[in-house]
Amino acid sequence: MKIRIYWILLLFTIGAKVKAQERxxxxxxxxxxxxxxxxxxxxxxxxxxxxxxxxxxxxxxxxxxxGLPQVSTSYSFQDFLKLPTTLLPGEFSNPPSSTPIPVKFGTKYNSTANIELNQLLFxxxxxxxxxxxxxxxxxxxxxxxxxxxxxxxxxxxxxxxxxxxxxxxxxxxxxxxxxxxxxxxxxxxxxxxxxxxxxxxxxxxxxxxxxxxxxxxxxxxxxxxxxxxxxxxxxxxxxxxxxxxxxxxxxxxxxxxxxxxxxxxxxxxxxxxxxxxxxxxxxxxxxxxxxxxTLKGFASASKSFQSDSFSNHYDMSFPTSVIGFTLSWNLINGxxxxxxxxxxxxxxxxxxxxxxxxxxxxxxxxxxxxxxxxxxxxxxxxxxxxxxxxxxxxxxxxxxxxxxxxxxxxxxxxxxxxxxxxxxxxxxxxxxxxxxxxxxxxxxxxxx
CATH class of the missing domain: 1.20.1600.10 (Outer membrane efflux proteins (OEP))
Structure with missing residues (x-):
């Protein structure tokens, strides 16, 4: 009797699913x-x-x-673990010497912020x-x-x-x-x-x-x-x-x-x-x-920061700005x-x-x-x-x-x-x- 009821319920469930799918x-x-x-x-x-x-x-x-203005920006930071060394002629020393003199230029910390505008003119x-x-x-x-x-x-x-x-x-x-x-x-x-x-x-x-x-x-x-x-x-x-x-x-x-x-x-x-x-x-x-x-115009502005101490690295800045244009003409290409x-x-x-x-x-x-x-x-x-x-x-x-x-x-x-x-x-x-x-x-x- 239980098996019969089980099969009846199973067939009823399958039939209901089929009808639902048809709907x-x-x-x-x-x-x-x-x-x-x-x-x-x-x-x-x-x-x-x-x-x-x-x-x-x-x-x-x-x-x-x-052909619309192109604006880009960049930022760089450098920490010189060892400053580069340049050899100067000994003649610049006092008193003059025949041995080159090692000199270190620059600061430990250097960073530059830059913004640039480019415009296609022709x-x-x-x-x-x-x-x-x-x-x-x-x-x-x-x-x-x-x-x-x-x-x-x-x-x-x-x-x-x-x-x-x-x-x-x-x-x-x-x-x-x-x-x-x-x-x-x-x-x-x-x-x-x-x-x-x-x-x-x-x-x-x-x-x-x-x-x-x-x-x-x-x-x-x-x-x-x-x-x-x-x-x-x-x-x-x-x-x-x-x-x-x-x-x-x-x-x-x-x-x-x-x-x-x-x-x-x-x-x-x-x-x-x-x-x-x-x-x-x-x-x-x-x-x-x-x-x-081809003629292109450009403008650029940047600020550089240099110091030997990171705490006051941004206290002093050195701005630079420039405008100009570039004319290029490929005259001969074989x-x-x-x-x-x-x-x-x-x-x-x-x-x-x-x-x-x-x-x-x-x-x-x-x-x-x-x-x-x-x-x-x-x-x-x-x-x-x-x-x-x-x-x-x-x-x-x-x-x-x-x-x-x-x-x-x-x-x-x-x-x-x-x-x-x-x-x-x-x-x-x-x-x-x-x-x-x-x-x-x-x-x-x-x-x-």
Whole structure:
């Protein structure tokens, strides 16, 4: 009796823990737009891109600080356990001697307090560095924008993949309902002697295959949903419900771009290359600025304390102050600067080539995605018609079979044709939605 009570309490405890864990799992119902908005605040890549923006802003401030006044201070203390000895010529003694005279100079305790101000007055590389730091900040912002666009594309494709799996599951369920009805009717005819056992077996095989396919689609839907949660930065164990429908997505207008020779300018990839070209041009200016001199100003004030007794070490001080400037100019460095400037010019040339290639590639991408979307749209319409026709053929075949003017093989073939038409429709639908995302990306419509 005690053992039985123990097991009951244990099972009750485990059940309570499972229910508590289920309550702790968050539940979400998202449209595609809501899923993208969630990703913008939770996706790791976007969070890191935001951090990179902050790093770039701090780098700009750090660069500005190089040209601001630099103040430093120092303090030193020395205790000469033995004062250094200097040998003076014997001629200085009275009376003069040919033997050097050892003399100790200085005091036992010495300390110095110093404060120094340095100010950069002119440096060509600093001026260019300020411009480059701001461009670097611009580059980080555009990189962050590219990350948001790529995340939106990935989330959209994953969302559409899950929607297609849902649509496929609905079609299979509808087909399975009809097939189950046909199987039950055929079994009834077989029991009454109006059908053969092979007719029942054919339909049973189709039903078994369809049930297996249904299980596979359920697993595929779970995989696509988990992939969507991963792309969003959502915990995979969370529950996610998709609120958008395939019909609503297909009803959304898709702008088919006209021949536009400037469409490439709206793409973030082209903007990034423009920013990179600007950085290369600034690097060329920086290399040229090394031919100019550098001018720095400085001011320094210090106090030194000397005594042979530590107790009155700070009673007497000896102040020193100085101001001045330093002009430095590297005149000859073995021709290194000449080749550095030449390489910087070549880097600018490469940037120009990259821009031309990007312009050409984006134009080609827009034309290709437009054609692929048009073809996939036409394919979906054709597959829908084929699916409706195959369903009608199946309906007629069943009627003929029930009236005794058709064969069971005809019904089985019609069932197989419907299944193939459903698969073709699902594939065409998936291609349509993916091509829609690619077209929106190519034309710059996905722009966050």
């Amino acid at each position: 702790d799992v968050p539940n979400y119902s998202f449209s595609l737009k809501a899923a993208i908005d969630y990703a913008f605040t939770h996706q790791t890549a976007i969070l890191n891109a935001t951090i990179d923006e902050e790093i770039a802003r701090n780098t700009v401030k750090q660069t500005i600080g190089i 440096d060509g590389t600093y001026i260019v560095g300020l411009q480059a730091s701001k461009t670097y900040k611009e580059l980080s912002i555009r990189n962050s924008k590219r990350t948001r666009i790529e995340t939106a594309v990935a989330v959209s494709k994953a969302y559409y993949s899950a929607l297609v799996s849902q649509e496929q599951l609905q079609l299979i369920d509808a087909n399975l309902t009809q097939l189950t009805k046909s199987l039950n009717d055929t079994e009834a005819l077989f029991k009454n002697g109006f059908a053969e056992k092979i007719d029942v077996d054919r339909l049973q095989v189709l039903k078994n295959n369809l049930e297996t396919e249904r299980e596979n689609v359920i697993s595929l839907f779970a995989i696509n949903t988990d992939l969507l949660k991963f792309q969003m930065g959502m915990p995979v164990q969370a529950n996610l419900t998709l609120t958008d429908k395939i019909s609503n997505v297909r009803a959304e207008p898709v702008v088919m771009p006209m021949a536009d020779t400037t469409a490439y300018k709206g793409r973030i990839e082209y903007s990034l290359l423009e920013t990179q070209k600007k950085l290369n041009e600034l690097d060329l200016k920086r290399q040229k600025s090394y031919f100019l001199p 021709g290194q600067r000449i080749y550095q400037v030449a390489n910087a010019k070549l880097a600018v040339k490469k940037s120009e080539n990259d821009l031309f290639n990007a312009k050409n590639g984006i134009t080609q991408e827009i034309a290709t995605t437009q054609k692929m979307y048009t073809n996939s749209l036409r394919s979906v319409e054709n597959q829908q018609r084929n699916l409706r026709l195959s369903e009608e053929i199946l309906r007629v075949s069943r009627i003929k079979y029930e009236q005794g003017v058709g064969s069971s093989l005809e019904v089985t073939n019609a069932e197989t044709t419907v299944k193939e038409s459903q698969n073709n429709y699902i594939k065409a639908l998936y291609d349509l939605l993916i091509n829609k995302v690619d077209l929106d990306k190519a034309t710059g419509r996905i722009n966050y």
